[in-house]
Amino acid sequence: MTDPVPAGRGYVDLGFARVDTDRRARTGDPEVVYAAGKTTEEVVAIVATLRAAAPDRPALVTRAVPETVAELAARWPDALVERSTVAVGPLPRPAGLVAVVSAGTSDEPVATEAATTLRVHGAGVVRVTDVGVAGLHRVLDARPVLRDADVVVVVAGMEGALPSVVGGLVGTPVVAVPTSVGYGASFGGLSALLGMLNSCAPGVVVCNIDNGFGAGVFAARVARAVDSARSTAAGRSGEPPA
Amino acid sequence: MTDPVPAGRGYVDLGFARVDTDRRARTGDPEVVYAAGKTTEEVVAIVATLRAAAPDRPALVTRAVPETVAELAARWPDALVERSTVAVGPLPRPAGLVAVVSAGTSDEPVATEAATTLRVHGAGVVRVTDVGVAGLHRVLDARPVLRDADVVVVVAGMEGALPSVVGGLVGTPVVAVPTSVGYGASFGGLSALLGMLNSCAPGVVVCNIDNGFGAGVFAARVARAVDSARSTAAGRSGEPPA
């Protein structure tokens, strides 16, 4: 009952997991460990392998439980720890600028996952917090920041209205992330998800519920592309992000 | 197989329908004919009966098909015709003021149903149209109107974000009406309905999808109560609305 397919190029086999080491070559993205459902020992082993294989770029760990976070921080004291997201290794030079905007304090964990993912994936980040649509003056005040960014990631739960408002204020591409914040008829984030998919502001695209990581990967790719265009045209060397 | 329960007080039996003539005494609301699924002849017969029974107050017809609307307008030339909603008979004195706000031009049929219902149920109406959240400046300009109203009825489809924005701008009670405007993941208005139920602005209450009539009945009751309080305290005679 063993696997008859030989481990191909671009895979490292850790016994309990295979790391797609070819992925960076194909997509330009760094290695990521989705810690949900893995033991602390497994996460640490994968990160150690990745650190040894590529000491010059970071490994990103998402959805880690506190025990795993603590162990990673103890083992790699210079790790960047942001709630359940941990980056181990040197961060790349920030390329471009992404604004991560959140509607309420309960949306912070998802916004933080997006922001840390962005930094590990080589994008510059600016945060705008707590600008829900029930108090419009703050999001209106943030217009200059939103306009100057290469992409805006908007994180919101409940009715998920903030991306529509942001999408109507500026022409910057908007990536919306619904969160599971809410209760009753929010149905675990379904309400925010549907709201964002039906946004009356054209040009809003949407990620899975609570998927700050996916929004970060996407937005970083755009920010790096814009930055790379700038750099190339200006004659600067197009150093890869990680 | 005949019905052994005698027609009670407060019912007029037209053969194909019973009109609850006791309803006005219990609730203060006028008679209403929901025309969907009824023939033009049936609607006309009901309205004629109601006009004869109470010449001093209007009968409201909702969801009428064009043929029925035309027949009602031909039979009662002074009828108030607003799309599929028709009011036959003298309108009551407007009491209080309700702002009916709509997000887009496609929401107009529902907003019109709400506005006409309000007038027939004895409330004053002011309309604010086409103020969707993708262009915030117009709803911001409307703040004085929203603040001065006794109630605001907000009609919106797609993501249904407008009630949250209005609810955050003013302290006026907000009644939200989701519409079936949209496609794909709007699921016939479900998206707007969920958005409004999960509004981050406290004090927003919600009606069924496309139910401009229900919002109008509710808002008129509030407006009449406020107006009645004013009139009574000021020593004016508390004339019933219809």
Add this chain to the structure above:
Amino acid sequence: MTDPVPAGRGYVDLGFARVDTDRRARTGDPEVVYAAGKTTEEVVAIVATLRAAAPDRPALVTRAVPETVAELAARWPDALVERSTVAVGPLPRPAGLVAVVSAGTSDEPVATEAATTLRVHGAGVVRVTDVGVAGLHRVLDARPVLRDADVVVVVAGMEGALPSVVGGLVGTPVVAVPTSVGYGASFGGLSALLGMLNSCAPGVVVCNIDNGFGAGVFAARVARAVDSARSTAAGRSGEPPA
């Protein structure tokens, strides 16, 4: 990665939360702390800040766990404690009258949240409990109370039929709150929510599942408006509620 938008007027920044202190000016509502997901320490800190900033009006805490409730009661011995809802500070003069009606004993937590929210938001409250539609005589007996109120808040789970019955008995505006009481095909309150949205009694508006707070805010705004109309016309000074 710091927030480049300066803290605007109308916000107090506690580090882990921003309080919208401008909200009262815009909407007339008091400050509210939604305790779900916050630590006891955080809730106490926010309340302390609010008490210091406005000693003459109450702060409302909703959805507090027992430990937080105990700590609030210990710190502010004169706090009004009603299950998971706590009001700290002097309550405003009750304006108008709202009847809070519940269908069964399991609906009490939501009805209590509505009632306490109403008192903190400046409305008078009368409670009618345990009047489910499977035993009609009690709700029939309650007719005078329902008729005299400025608004009726009806709280019910399971099939959510009570608002239809109440809405047919009296002309008072009815705000319906579905609860998650039930099992199986109640789907966490969805059954009651749909029942209320489809009420055959016109003039019933609906809140999110278990959202006693939202119903209280809305109903208090209506009650205050009616009371203010009375007071103004009568020449009394229109003292703000909190």
Add this chain to the structure above:
Amino acid sequence: MTDPVPAGRGYVDLGFARVDTDRRARTGDPEVVYAAGKTTEEVVAIVATLRAAAPDRPALVTRAVPETVAELAARWPDALVERSTVAVGPLPRPAGLVAVVSAGTSDEPVATEAATTLRVHGAGVVRVTDVGVAGLHRVLDARPVLRDADVVVVVAGMEGALPSVVGGLVGTPVVAVPTSVGYGASFGGLSALLGMLNSCAPGVVVCNIDNGFGAGVFAARVARAVDSARSTAAGRSGEPPA
């Protein structure tokens, strides 16, 4: 590709349909033709076969389109025609008594299907119409009828609250039939269905949406059982219903 299983006892093969002629022996129910999706010619042919095979008992046709109804009425002038339901042949002696109660005029087609099914299946029927919960006085007036029946079939759309009210008034077994009457969040009868399944009145059982036929079959079985018990004990001959 022919069917290798021989036509068993208890089947008549009409080419385009097989009639389970053994069914009556197993269940005591008459033959039924569900006309939806069948041509007028097919329905007439099936009924003719059934009439020839058993001239002393009726055949029931449900969900017939107007053209089919007209053809059946022309071919069998003494047929009992009730909207889209047609009974051809002598009806059985009515056994027991079933009350068929409907909430609104739009629910009549389903209530009629139930009532005609009951008569063809050998039960006595009494109708109570238009007793929706928004006007309680009529359903309260109907209490004696409801109490004296062997079973009550309650037909209602929208929020489906009527079975709960009836179930709380009397101890008669209640069979609830949700209808697709409504719009928006009624989702084609889902709202009424969920409401009835979650009824707070114990002892309410439910059929599929718009399934007046199924309710009639069930209720007739109960009524016949009660009547048969009466007859047997009284020494009367237990004549089968059809």
Add this chain to the structure above:
Amino acid sequence: MTDPVPAGRGYVDLGFARVDTDRRARTGDPEVVYAAGKTTEEVVAIVATLRAAAPDRPALVTRAVPETVAELAARWPDALVERSTVAVGPLPRPAGLVAVVSAGTSDEPVATEAATTLRVHGAGVVRVTDVGVAGLHRVLDARPVLRDADVVVVVAGMEGALPSVVGGLVGTPVVAVPTSVGYGASFGGLSALLGMLNSCAPGVVVCNIDNGFGAGVFAARVARAVDSARSTAAGRSGEPPA
């Protein structure tokens, strides 16, 4: 904020609950305590009150946690304990006969709730267990039992196919109870519920998911009606069931 509606006739107020003592007069059913969400102390107090008020008939407790069950058994040693269902007090004479049929061993808790409810509500019970449709021979063997019963209660989870098979075998009225047994696409019993509502066997009616209690109340009413008809006709005294 006290309740201004006086405790009517037919209510006993225990402070934390009101018992509808008029219910038996209206419906003939005994008193029932739904223990879910109540403390052991509360359940014991209610039962004690009921026992004192009516020593000659039982009180039924459903959905009790083990601790409550143990306390009830300790306090009333002659109580009938069936899993989470407990009956305290003398059971009525069994009237009529109800077959309670279950598809698998996992459905037993719901079948037991139905059976015990039936006994407390005055019906005779016969159990047929573990006759799922994947092994048809046993349900075929049970035909005589099913045919002789006054009603059949069929309890099944997963695809909920057993009621269709039983409904096609005999003419006895079938009450189907879907259970939450299953995983994945059973969606907490939704699959079984929909299957039963769409049964191709006419005359199958359905209860809420896991609602053995409701099926028991309904079936007992039918069984008592049949038995009462027998007794009355035979000149026996129609003793009420409890």
Add this chain to the structure above:
Amino acid sequence: MTDPVPAGRGYVDLGFARVDTDRRARTGDPEVVYAAGKTTEEVVAIVATLRAAAPDRPALVTRAVPETVAELAARWPDALVERSTVAVGPLPRPAGLVAVVSAGTSDEPVATEAATTLRVHGAGVVRVTDVGVAGLHRVLDARPVLRDADVVVVVAGMEGALPSVVGGLVGTPVVAVPTSVGYGASFGGLSALLGMLNSCAPGVVVCNIDNGFGAGVFAARVARAVDSARSTAAGRSGEPPA
């Protein structure tokens, strides 16, 4: 805006469609034209191209409207026409045996699609019709046929219980196809789909609603594999099916 990817090997470009001519080499299946949404002219053109390219094997057309069926039959008089499914060209030698079982007459269109697909894909077919679970004797009579088949395809709507019964009777692999037959809570076939996915008989696999074609493709692959094993072992030449 032209397509820069060159038409690869294994594609024929008809302008309005590309036919994957490599597919047969990869999977052994014949060419199929899904006619829904295509004009009669388009379907005829594709079939003509396929006939010219491979005169020795058939082309299968599914979901054709009557006009298209008529045109195909006129153009290729020896075509096999089965309702909306048409096979043009010589059928392969039948390999193995698949029983296609349907629950009711309304399920015939889907069963026919499966049966014709099977024949075109090189499998032998035996049909068993109208054996719904409400009359078990016929499916019991069919046991020998079901046992001797290599695969059984079971087609059923409403509650979708037939696959569970068949799966419990014999050890033959069962492929279940839910149909959209039903109304109300069948929700367009969802009820039958969920029932089949939750079958209590192990070894039942499921296709999309109304997908007789997919079931036919799958079952034919299995039948051909079994037949090929027989042929190979017996020393017969393993002629490809089409």
Add this chain to the structure above:
Amino acid sequence: MTDPVPAGRGYVDLGFARVDTDRRARTGDPEVVYAAGKTTEEVVAIVATLRAAAPDRPALVTRAVPETVAELAARWPDALVERSTVAVGPLPRPAGLVAVVSAGTSDEPVATEAATTLRVHGAGVVRVTDVGVAGLHRVLDARPVLRDADVVVVVAGMEGALPSVVGGLVGTPVVAVPTSVGYGASFGGLSALLGMLNSCAPGVVVCNIDNGFGAGVFAARVARAVDSARSTAAGRSGEPPA
């Protein structure tokens, strides 16, 4: 009942619609007319107004019925007509490059809407068609095109798997558009939508079902940003797209 809010700056009032002429200043996007639900006359009138106001840039009409398309083409012979999408007026210089990839021929209408929207919004477009995952060789052949694009828009119905495959092949940002292509359990595109939201390839963002327009607006913004960065750095003048 007139609208008391003055027409603000940035709106042109056509009586039956208001055009947000300020939108281009805020977002850089051209004017768009969503033709669904509008008469041909209304669409023509809006386009004529837009053409007169800004002769140097195009107006985009989406979701036009054939009659409207024909009228637009007759009135403006140089209009770009692509199925139901029409662009009137000079197209901007293409900036950047967007690959629009579709899975099957049935997805073409949505892919065409995306492609035309892109061109009108100032982006260069390359099309890759008919590369569904059931025949991988063609999408593998398209890798160079996908890698060289600034953004990839992937349009797919049924299970919506193509974005995951594309997202794993290249590092270009992927915008996925689910279509309503499919039947049965595709539930109008819900299946494809959920598939795309749950993509195992990070960096995939999603639009509403059939929303080729929204994907085009978003992707054009990204393409223009990349192109603008290139141009600015290279010292070229940053001409606005339309």
Add this chain to the structure above:
Amino acid sequence: MTDPVPAGRGYVDLGFARVDTDRRARTGDPEVVYAAGKTTEEVVAIVATLRAAAPDRPALVTRAVPETVAELAARWPDALVERSTVAVGPLPRPAGLVAVVSAGTSDEPVATEAATTLRVHGAGVVRVTDVGVAGLHRVLDARPVLRDADVVVVVAGMEGALPSVVGGLVGTPVVAVPTSVGYGASFGGLSALLGMLNSCAPGVVVCNIDNGFGAGVFAARVARAVDSARSTAAGRSGEPPA
């Protein structure tokens, strides 16, 4: 209340469960104990009974908690333990070959359940792991293995795209198993389930979410049928699998 139906042939009654010992004769499958919801003692007792009754063939235990697994391993040291699946007793000779393919490491528990079920049900197994569609090269490398198998079982969560890719690569019959791996809009595996049901690759059939057991039973039946055909034709004795 005892069960009046005598234990038929083919049942062993353990008091708390009945084992269908006739099942093997009907279907050829071994005995299976679904351990979810059973105590360790109950599982051990059932296995002991089965071992005693048929020492020459295995008993399969699925969904056992760790404690039960440990107890089974202690009691029967030669048991085959694979995560929560345990086989006690001698495994049958492997017949045919089934490839079990999984998309990611999180899908392993379900793939393991399928693989162990296959072995106990008499099929040969080959495993291919971690070949998700976001890295196509590995699944392409596995083509020879997939082509040589008699059946392929594909296990995947999230968007469930792998069966479509496999189904397009080879003509081997594909059985797809969706898993509950994912979060947010995966809705507990619904997303993968819908994706697989809507696969654009014909010939893909689907099991319930996480139902590795069902896929194993079905695939083993096919593999045994193919192997049996080979053996019979070759003149080998057709030894039953277990």
